[in-house]
Amino acid sequence: MxxxxxxxxxxxxELEDLQLERxxxxxxxxxxxxxxxKKRFKEAKVKPEHIKSLKDxxxxxxxxxxxxREGYPFGMFAVPKSDIVEVHTSSGTxxxxxxxxxxxxxxxxxxxxxxRALTMAGASRDSIIQNCYGYGLFTGGLxxxxxxxxxxxxxxxxxxxxxxxxxxxxxxxxxxxxxxTPSYALYLAESxxxxxxxxxxxxxxxxxxxxxxxxxxxxxxxxxFKLHALNIYxxxxxxxxxxxxxxxxxxxxxxxxxxxxxxxVSIDTLEPVPDGQKGELVFTTLTRxxxxxxxxxxxxxxxxxxxxxxxxRTLVKMSRITGRSDDMLKIRGVIVFPSSIERALLAVKGVExxxxxxxxxxxHLDEIEVQVEVSQKMFSDExxxxxxxxxxxxxxxxAEIGLRVKVTLVEPxxxxxxxxxxxxxxxxxxx
Amino acid sequence: MKVKQISIFLENKQGHLLEVVDALxxxxxxxxxxxxxxxxxxxxxxxxxxxPELAKKxxxxxxxxxxxxxxxxxxxxxxxxxxxxxxxxxxxxGINVEYLYAFVSKSDExxxxxxxxxxxNDSIKLLKKAGIxxxxxxxxxxx
Numbered sequence: 001m002x003x004x005x006x007x008x009x010x011x012x013x014e015l016e017d018l019q020l021e022r023x024x025x026x027x028x029x030x031x032x033x034x035x036x037x038k039k040r041f042k043e044a045k046v047k048p049e050h051i052k053s054l055k056d057x058x059x060x061x062x063x064x065x066x067x068x069r070e071g072y073p074f075g076m077f078a079v080p081k082s083d084i085v086e087v088h089t090s091s092g093t094x095x096x097x098x099x100x101x102x103x104x105x106x107x108x109x110x111x112x113x114x115x116r117a118l119t120m121a122g123a124s125r126d127s128i129i130q131n132c133y134g135y136g137l138f139t140g141g142l143x144x145x146x147x148x149x150x151x152x153x154x155x156x157x158x159x160x161x162x163x164x165x166x167x168x169x170x171x172x173x174x175x176x177x178x179x180x181t182p183s184y185a186l187y188l189a190e191s192x193x194x195x196x197x198x199x200x201x202x203x204x205x206x207x208x209x210x211x212x213x214x215x216x217x218x219x220x221x222x223x224x225f226k227l228h229a230l231n232i233y234x235x236x237x238x239x240x241x242x243x244x245x246x247x248x249x250x251x252x253x254x255x256x257x258x259x260x261x262x263x264x265v266s267i268d269t270l271e272p273v274p275d276g277q278k279g280e281l282v283f284t285t286l287t288r289x290x291x292x293x294x295x296x297x298x299x300x301x302x303x304x305x306x307x308x309x310x311x312x313r314t315l316v317k318m319s320r321i322t323g324r325s326d327d328m329l330k331i332r333g334v335i336v337f338p339s340s341i342e343r344a345l346l347a348v349k350g351v352e353x354x355x356x357x358x359x360x361x362x363x364h365l366d367e368i369e370v371q372v373e374v375s376q377k378m379f380s381d382e383x384x385x386x387x388x389x390x391x392x393x394x395x396x397x398x399a400e401i402g403l404r405v406k407v408t409l410v411e412p413x414x415x416x417x418x419x420x421x422x423x424x425x426x427x428x429x430x431x
Numbered sequence: 432m433k434v435k436q437i438s439i440f441l442e443n444k445q446g447h448l449l450e451v452v453d454a455l456x457x458x459x460x461x462x463x464x465x466x467x468x469x470x471x472x473x474x475x476x477x478x479x480x481x482x483p484e485l486a487k488k489x490x491x492x493x494x495x496x497x498x499x500x501x502x503x504x505x506x507x508x509x510x511x512x513x514x515x516x517x518x519x520x521x522x523x524x525g526i527n528v529e530y531l532y533a534f535v536s537k538s539d540e541x542x543x544x545x546x547x548x549x550x551x552n553d554s555i556k557l558l559k560k561a562g563i564x565x566x567x568x569x570x571x572x573x574x
Contacts, residue, residue, distance in 0.1 A: 411440060
């Protein structure tokens with residue numbers, strides 16, 4: 001099923017015409033209504049009328065998270081406060097959070113983007129959607145909620161936590177679609193197994209996002225829950241979840257590019273890279289009223305693929321996020337993405353994605369320790385076998401990142417289970 | 432003739448052994464024999480209990496990582512050379528011993544050796560042929 005076939009299956013030419021028309025309008029709108037953009041455009045000696053083709057977007061300056069923080073709380077709004085019907089903030093790990101404001105039309109466009117996303121995962125009026133994303137300032141909960149309403153599905157607004165109750169509701173209500181972080185999905189799968197209820201679960205699809213995950217983690221979730229584990233992408237600065245969503249082809253996430261115009265730029269030069277090449281994802285909102293974003297740097301690393309998908313959609317696909325340009329670790333000068341370590345870990349048979357990366361600098365030299373929980377499957381009564389497994393994990397990580405790390409086996413559940421975003425890296429270096 | 436042994440993963444942290452033993456005690460599991468293999472980072476606790484199912488249930492509830500595997504229990508005379516006679520049979524048969532631990536039974540003059548080898552079936556055959564007594568599970572569980 002396709003929610004908005006006319007838009008989602010548009011021809012490339014039609015789409016580009018629509019994007020250009022919207023781009024021209026939003027650039028002028030941002031320039032006229034947000035002092036920040038007027039100032040930035042002037043500094044870059046560019047005016048809205050310079051946008052004559054989609055390529056001309058490259059003339060415009062980038063917007064960064066720091067700019068949004070500087071405008072805290074309402075500095076980036078393009079409308080009077082009375083037109084704002086809802087605000088959200090992004091999880092501020094450092095300093096002030098970023099505030100996003102939505103007009104009634106923005107909520108409508110968000111609902112529409114989320115309706116497309118959920119439909120891509122197979123949602124319909126008959127679906128029961130168990131929404132474990134947090135409700136509140138975080139966009140995850142309400143984003144899914146609005147999309148589910150738009151479709152007319154039944155949404156269970158349960159948020160994260162209270163795992164026993166989650167399992168009970170999943171079984172009793174016959175939940176068909178689960179929306180949560182992938183790590184929480186795994187945690188739920190564990191709990192379902194522990195209670196011996198696996199056979200009673202009716203899940204068909206999971207819409208998983210809000211944290212980085214890997215193909216191996218997908219396999220693991222699908223094996224345990226027998227569902228399509230699909231990737232969703234979004235960010236508060238742009239709208240929230242629903243910016244992009246994977247179809248059941250599982251070969252990338254369709255970006256709602258008629259609403260959010262994507263670019264991928266080189267991390268070093270910030271120049272656009274060709275399709276298929278990795279770089280930082282940059283978004284321009286094409287229709288958002290409350291808080292238009294012009295060339296917002298997401299810091300997420302991905303690549304784009306164009307062409308008609310087997311699902312029928314023509315919207316551009318982005319690859320799974322493989323890292324963030326800002327939370328990459330530099331270990332002895334080598335760039336290491338935590339997701340590479342996860343990939344390497346899961347390549348070893350029997351290893352489950354419960355791990356933590358600890359970075360220290362004991363003698364002026366960076367050291368990585370990866371703590372891995374011993375699963376039932378990898379455990380043996382022989383020390384030799386356990387040591388072999390430990391070494392296998394170390395070898396696998398070395399092959400992936402080019403650095404020897406120390407792997408420590410720890411007891412199951414001794415690492416914190418997160419209900420929101422999993423904290424995978426503990427950096428103890430004082431830099 | 433194989434005896435069920437339960438092995439439990441132990442992180443090298445203060446109190447972890449106690450936690451396991453406590454969980455078993457609460458479930459009223461009596462430990463017949465035990466050994467601990469340790470490395471600098473972790474240990475493996477191996478136990479033989481009268482009711483392995485009960486122990487497994489308790490361990491599962493406690494969230495421990497464990498598995499169950501087969502070992503053999505051999506009764507050797509509690510005199511110098513007793514253990515050597517059993518090991519000689521295995522060595523001559525080309526069998527490697529992965530690990531073993533021993534305890535002295537309360538009831539008779541025999542020492543009980545719990546053995547894990549790289550081939551349990553052949554080990555049983557060889558030991559039997561050499562006239563070395565292999566203890567049936569029932570007897571071990573009730574020692």
